[in-house]
Structures are given as structure tokens and as C-alpha cells.
Amino acid sequence: MLRYILKRLALLPLILLAVSLVVFGILRLGEGDPAMSYLRMSNIPPTDQALAVARAELGLDRPLHVQYLDWLGRAVRGDFGRSYVTKNPVLDEILYYLPNTLILAAASLLLTLVLSVPLGMVAALKKDQLPDHLTRGLSFFGVSMPNFWFGFLLVWLFSIKLGWLPPMGKGGPAYMVMPVLTMSLMSLGINTRLIRANMLDNMHSRYVLYARARGLPESVVVGRHVLVNSLIPVITAVGMHVGELFGGAVIAESIFAWPGVGRYAVSAIYNRDYPIMQCFILIMTTIFVTMNLVVDICYAWLDPRIRYEGGGQ
Amino acid sequence: MTPNGLKRYLRRGLVAFSIVAVLILTLSALCAPFLTAHDPTEIALADKFAEPSRAHPLGCDHLGRDVLSRLLYGARTSLGAVAIIAGVILLFGFAVGATAGYAGGAFDSTLMRICDVFLTFPTFILAMFMIGVLGTGIVNVILAVSLTHWAWYARIIRSLVLALKNRKHVLAARVSGTGRFMTMVRHVLPPVFAQLAILATLDIGHMMMHVSGLSFLGWASDRRPRNGAS
Numbered sequence: 001m002l003r004y005i006l007k008r009l010a011l012l013p014l015i016l017l018a019v020s021l022v023v024f025g026i027l028r029l030g031e032g033d034p035a036m037s038y039l040r041m042s043n044i045p046p047t048d049q050a051l052a053v054a055r056a057e058l059g060l061d062r063p064l065h066v067q068y069l070d071w072l073g074r075a076v077r078g079d080f081g082r083s084y085v086t087k088n089p090v091l092d093e094i095l096y097y098l099p100n101t102l103i104l105a106a107a108s109l110l111l112t113l114v115l116s117v118p119l120g121m122v123a124a125l126k127k128d129q130l131p132d133h134l135t136r137g138l139s140f141f142g143v144s145m146p147n148f149w150f151g152f153l154l155v156w157l158f159s160i161k162l163g164w165l166p167p168m169g170k171g172g173p174a175y176m177v178m179p180v181l182t183m184s185l186m187s188l189g190i191n192t193r194l195i196r197a198n199m200l201d202n203m204h205s206r207y208v209l210y211a212r213a214r215g216l217p218e219s220v221v222v223g224r225h226v227l228v229n230s231l232i233p234v235i236t237a238v239g240m241h242v243g244e245l246f247g248g249a250v251i252a253e254s255i256f257a258w259p260g261v262g263r264y265a266v267s268a269i270y271n272r273d274y275p276i277m278q279c280f281i282l283i284m285t286t287i288f289v290t291m292n293l294v295v296d297i298c299y300a301w302l303d304p305r306i307r308y309e310g311g312g313q
Numbered sequence: 314m315t316p317n318g319l320k321r322y323l324r325r326g327l328v329a330f331s332i333v334a335v336l337i338l339t340l341s342a343l344c345a346p347f348l349t350a351h352d353p354t355e356i357a358l359a360d361k362f363a364e365p366s367r368a369h370p371l372g373c374d375h376l377g378r379d380v381l382s383r384l385l386y387g388a389r390t391s392l393g394a395v396a397i398i399a400g401v402i403l404l405f406g407f408a409v410g411a412t413a414g415y416a417g418g419a420f421d422s423t424l425m426r427i428c429d430v431f432l433t434f435p436t437f438i439l440a441m442f443m444i445g446v447l448g449t450g451i452v453n454v455i456l457a458v459s460l461t462h463w464a465w466y467a468r469i470i471r472s473l474v475l476a477l478k479n480r481k482h483v484l485a486a487r488v489s490g491t492g493r494f495m496t497m498v499r500h501v502l503p504p505v506f507a508q509l510a511i512l513a514t515l516d517i518g519h520m521m522m523h524v525s526g527l528s529f530l531g532w533a534s535d536r537r538p539r540n541g542a543s
Contacts, residue, residue: 018430026446146522148529186522247437251526266530269445281434281442288435 004300008293019285020075023278024068035060037272041084075282081275083268090279094261098283100170101260104252105245107176108184112241113234116188120195121227127200135192142189147248151182151255168257179256183248187241194237198230232303239295243288342388351379353386390533394455395521399513401459402466407502409463410470415478415497425471431464440523441530449532458523462516469512473505 027034035054039046044054055061059070074080080090123135158178159167166175202208203226211221250262257263261280268276341348351369360377363369371380413424431439443457477483478501486496527533 015430015433018426019433022430022434023442026443029446144518146525146529148526243435244437246435247441247523247526250437250441251529254530265441265445269441269532272445274446277442277445281438284438285434289433 001301005297008296012289012293015289016286017072019289020072020282021068023281024071027274027278028064034058034274037274038084041271041273080279080282083276084273085271090275093264093276094279094283097259097261097264100258101246101249101253101262104176104179104183104249104258104260105242107180108187108245108248109238109241111180112184112187112191113238115184116191116195116234117231119192120230121199121222123192123196124199124203124230125222132196135196139189139192142185142192145185147182147185148251148255150185151178151252154178154181155255168255170259175256175258179249179252179258182252182255183245186248187244191234191237191241195230195234198233199226202226202229232299235295235299235302239292242291246284246288338388339392341385342392345382345385345389349379349382349385351382353378353383355379390451391521391524391528394451394458394524394533395517397455398459398462398520398524399517401455402463403509403513405459405463406466406470407505409467411474411497411502411505413467414471414474415493415501421471425468428464428467431461432468434461436461437523437526440527444527444532449534451533454524454527454533457527458520461523462520466509466513470505470509473508474501477501477504 035051035058036046038054038058039050044050052061059067062070078091080094082088083090083093086093119135119138123132126132155167155178158165165177167178169175208221208225211225246262249260250266252258253260253263254266261284265276265280268280355378357373357377360369360373361375363373363377365372369379369381371384374380374383409424409428413421439461440454440457443460444453447453447456483496483500486500487493491499524533
């Protein structure tokens with residue numbers, strides 16, 4: 001087990017290095033000239049001379065590999081440069097907004113798990129009966145509904161018609177209800193379906209037949225054997241959901257004016273504030289990769305087959 | 314009716330319903346100019362927030378633009394964009410996945426490592442970043458969504474090709490003197506394509522979600538900052 005964990009940990013820096021290469025590559029692909037946006041944001045007329053000065057200042061006149069190594073060296077030390085707009089260090093600004101987004105993502109993940117486990121279970125146990133049809137309808141709705149539209153419908157219902165919830169901003173727990181619902185809708189739908197399918201698969205397996213043959217009560221068969229085994233693949237799905245939740249957070253934060261890092265990144269894209277965009281994607285990807293690493297380790301811990309097969313070599 | 318019969322009936326009914334719904338949507342998007350007399354961008358402030366009426370079956374928005382024609386023309390853009398994305402992804406995925414699977418060795422593992430890197434990003438965040446760098450506009454949205462999704466397909470196509478390439482009918486074709494390329498085109502790709510078509514139909518909804526999400530954030534319309542703009 002320790003070997004497996006160490007191996008995965010050793011790969012992490014390599015993955016992040018590759019990620020940084022892709023990010024840097026995409027940045028240099030862009031037709032937009034960072035020096036030009038820098039000048040525009042600083043309200044300096046873009047004369048040839050000003051452009052040359054800005055390029056030298058931003059280090060854009062050096063060869064590509066020098067730029068990359070320099071950029072990487074600073075990034076590793078937590079220096080992502082300063083925002084073109086506010087002139088503050090980018091990392092500080094991102095870290096200021098990041099907790100708000102993480103709270104939303106964590107709450108959405110929790111809601112997804114808390115709701116999808118019982119729903120998927122009921123659907124599997126009552127297969128082809130009313131509860132199953134209702135649950136499948138719900139998960140179909142969750143997968144098909146565009147999250148931004150669902151967010152607006154929530155605002156219309158709960159803020160305008162009923163007046164129960166504040167439509168935007170950050171404050172008490174009431175402010176979180178609609179963003180969290182908007183974000184978890186899709187993962188809830190996917191997860192419920194996944195749990196239902198896993199439960200049904202497991203229920204027809206031989207160990208369940210054996211458990212029944214031993215005369216175990218149905219509650220033990222389902223609770224201790226089927227459910228536990230059905231939840232293992234859900235752990236992997238959680239890792240994937242985190243990526244989707246970050247995307248959902250960008251949209252939910254834009255709808256509900258939630259002061260998170262997603263909304264901040266959206267405004268950075270409007271301003272063509274390159275340092276913020278870089279820092280944003282690197283931080284979000286790092287969190288995503290780390291989450292998936294934790295998920296993989298949990299998975300290997302719960303299911304010994306993984307340790308010996310996939311990660312073994 | 315037995316429960317089983319009912320189930321089958323329901324399923325068939327649902328399939329038929331879904332196909333009809335998709336067809337109606339596609340056709341109405343294609344025939345948009347014939348279905349509505351209004352220009353989706355035509356602003357008529359007198360009709361601001363107009364209720365549904367004969368002239369405007371779904372009413373008008375805050376600028377007095379006809380909602381129905383905006384929906385129809387919007388479907389045109391979204392469906393068109395997703396069709397192009399699916400095409401680009403399949404083509405690119407086929408090129409990478411099939412060559413990697415067929416060639417094997419170092420070439421294969423290099424290509425797969427590149428795929429892995431693209432798979433480590435959260436897709437929507439990467440698409441956002443690309444829009445930020447490339448600029449807004451529907452073409453860049455198509456590019457961003459394609460670039461963030463192709464690696465999934467390359468991987469799946471590779472595994473399908475791997476499973477197929479040592480099948481007897483493929484080996485028989487090779488032995489009887491068919492060239493590598495023609496064997497690929499004639500005997501490996503058709504079954505891969507058949508399996509992939511199912512996956513792609515399921516995934517198209519997901520891609521459309523990404524396209525509309527990016528459009529919602531205001532990045533699909535071509536209003537990129539130009540010199541002189543603030």
C-alpha cells in the first residue's frame with residue numbers, strides 16, 4: 001500500500017510539470033499580445049515604443065524556453081506576477097477568493113452524496129416501481145438541465161415568487177442554498193444513476209446469492225454486502241465530479257454574484273488579465289489532480305485488486 | 314399487459330418519442346428562416362416585453378426582439394457548433410487513437426501521455442482558459458470545447474482498435490496482402506465507428522452543455538475587444 005502511495009506521489013510533480021507546459025503553450029498560442037492588454041489596462045497609448053518597453057518589462061522579448069523556465073521558477077515559489085488591473089500579486093487575490101468557491105464545491109459534493117446514495121438505493125430496491133421511475137426521472141432532469149437555466153428558475157421561484165431566499169451575494173447559510181443546488185444538479189443525476197446501476201449489478205452477483213443462501217436477513221445482505229460494494233465506484237466518480245463542480249461554480253457564482261474565484265476569473269477573462277488566468281487554471285488543476293490522487297489512494301485502500309493490477313507495475 | 318410487456322412498450326415509446334423530439338428540434342433549427350418572419354436581432358423597443366401574440370408566439374424580450382425566432386436561430390448556432398465539435402473530435406480522435414493503437418510501442422505511449430495531460434485538466438476550466446487566451450467568438454468556443462474533449466475519444470478509440478487489431482478477420486486481410494492503411498480503413502474502423510456513434514450521441518448533450526455554458530458567460534458572440542475599444 002505504501003509503495004502504491006509513494007509511486008503515485010512521485011508522479012504528481014511530473015503531471016503538474018506537463019500541465020504547466022500545456023498552459024504556457026496555450027498562452028503563447030493566443031493571438032492576443034499580452035503587452036497590448038497590459039498597456040490597455042494601464043491606460044498607456046500603445047505606441048511602438050511603449051509596446052517595446054512593456055514587452056521588456058513583462059519579459060516577452062526573450063526566447064521562449066527562457067520565458068518558460070523563468071515563469072515556472074517563479075510559479076513554484078508562488079509568484080504568479082501581478083494583476084494588470086489591480087497591480088496586486090495574483091496569488092494573494094486568488095487565495096482571497098478561493099475559500100468561497102471551495103465552500104460551495106464542498107457543500108455541493110456533500111449534498112450530492114447525501115442525496116444520491118439513498119435515491120440510488122431506493123431506485124434499485126424498487127426497480128420498475130414508482131420510486132424507481134421518479135428517481136430516474138429526477139436524474140434524467142439533472143443530467144439534461146443546463147445549470148445556468150436551472151439557477152435562473154430557482155431565483156424566479158424562491159426569490160421572486162416566494163421571497164424565501166436572497167437572490168444574490170454572500171451572507172448566512174440561506175445565501176448558499178441556490179448556488180449549491182445549481183452546482184450539484186448534474187452530479188446528483190449522474191451519481192444516482194451510477195449507484196442504481198451498481199446496486200443492480202451487485203444484487204445479481206454470486207456473493208449475494210451465497211449471503212442469501214446462508215439465511216442472512218435482507219437488510220444485512222443489502223446494507224452490508226450490496227451497498228458497500230456499490231459505493232466503491234462512486235469514490236472514483238467523486239474525483240470526476242470535482243472537475244465538473246469547478247466548472248459549475250464559475251456559472252453559479254456568475255448568476256448569484258457569489259464572491260468566488262470563478263467569478264473573479266470570468267472578470268479576468270473580460271479584462272484579458274493573463275496572470276490571473278494562468279494562476280486560476282494552475283491552481284484549479286492542481287486541486288483537481290490532488291483530489292483525484294486522494295480518491296485513487298482511497299480506492300486502492302478499499303479495493304485491494306487495484307493495488308495489484310493497475311498501479312502495481 | 315404484463316409488467317415486462319409494459320416495460321418494453323414504455324421503452325419503445327420513449328425511444329420513438331426521443332427520436333421524434335430530436336428530429337423536430339433539428340428540422341426547426343434548419344428551417345428557422347421559414348418558420349419565423351422575424352429577424353432574431355431586430356430590435357423594436359415598442360414591443361418591449363410583449364406578451365405572446367399572433368405576431369410573436371412566444372412574446373418579446375427586453376429589447377423587443379422576437380423570442381421564438383431567437384430560440385430557433387439559437388438552436389441553429391448551438392446544434393451547428395456541436396455538430397462541428399463532434400466531427401472535429403471524432404476525426405482527431407480517430408487519427409490519434411487509431412494510429413497509436415495500431416502502431417503501438419513508443420509512438421503509442423508518447424501519444425497516450427499527451428492525452429493523459431489533457432485529461433488532467435477540469436474540462437470547463439480549460440475551455441474557459443482557452444477562450445480567455447484566444448478571445449471570444451463561436452469559432453473559439455468550438456476550438457476550446459474540441460481541444461478539451463478530444464483526448465477522451467482518442468483513448469477510447471485506441472482501446473477499441475487494440476481489441477480489434479488481432480481479430481481473425483483483420484489478420485486474414487493482412488495475410489491476403491491488404492496494405493496496413495486499407496486494412497485499417499476497411500476492417501478496423503467501421504466496427505470502431507459503430508461503437509463510437511453510440512457514445513458520441515450520449516456525449517453530445519454534454520458538449521452542448523459546455524457550449525451553452527460558455528455562451529451564457531457571454532463568450533460565444535463575436536464582440537472581442539478591438540483596438541479603440543475600451
